[in-house]
Amino acid sequence: MTAFGIDLSLRSTGLVMFDGETWDKATIETTPKDSTPGSFLDRVDDIADQIINWCDPRQGDVLCLEGPALQAKSAQLDRMFALWWLVYKRLREHHAEPFVVQAQIIKQLATGKGNASKEAVLIQTVKRLGRFVDVENFDESDAAWLAVAAGIIAGLDPLPLPAAHLKGLNELIRKGAP
Known part of the structure; x- marks a missing residue:
């Protein structure tokens, strides 16, 4: 069984895996060829293909996908949501129904606070996970x-965390939500 984390982005998608012993990571970087709808669809299809190829999800693997930022404001919002739904669909097609984890739960896992900055999350990543994975x-x-x-959902026990850090994730697990 393997645990995967997927942080989607049109420009730079982060991927990290943990199999109970080893960690690995990758970044998928893309740029638009042009602004046509067809080019966009090719781009998001390529991102989804790269995610599937890197993760190669198997029955029993657990994948956590960051939820879409519903409060986001951007001229590219429709495209970000299109990418998110396409990747979600493609993961399901590979027998890997992802757990959708909102950004505040990610921040809480890392820092104990659901409103932490990206910088604070990165600092805690280096501090707590740096010996495992070099982000x-x-x-x-x-x-x-x-x-x-x-990894927690899969029972792989990736690292001990204080109870305050686990509150949001435990609530998500209780709901039984992928």
């Missing part, structure tokens, strides 16, 4: 905490 950017940092969440 290079915010996307990998978030993906690392998503992998921790997936």
Whole structure:
């Protein structure tokens, strides 16, 4: 069984895995070829393909996917949501129904506070997970905490965390929500 964390982005998607012993990470970077709808669809399809190929999800693996930022404001909002839904669908097609973990739960896992900054999350990633996985950017940092969440859900016990850090994740698990 393997635990995967996926932090989606059109420019830089972070991926981290934990199999109970080893950690690994990757970043998928893409840029648009042009602004046509067809080019966009090719781009998000490529991102989804790379995620599936890197994770190669098997029955029993646990994947945590950061939930879409519903409060986000951007001219690219429709495209971010399109990417999110396409990846979610593709993971389901590979027998890997992902747990959707909202950003505040990721922040709480890392720092104990659901409103922490990305910088604070990165600092805690280096402090708590640095001996396991060498993250290079915010996307990998978030993906690392998503992998921790997936590891906890899978019963792989990735690292001990204070109760305050686990509150949001425990509530998500109680709801039984992928």
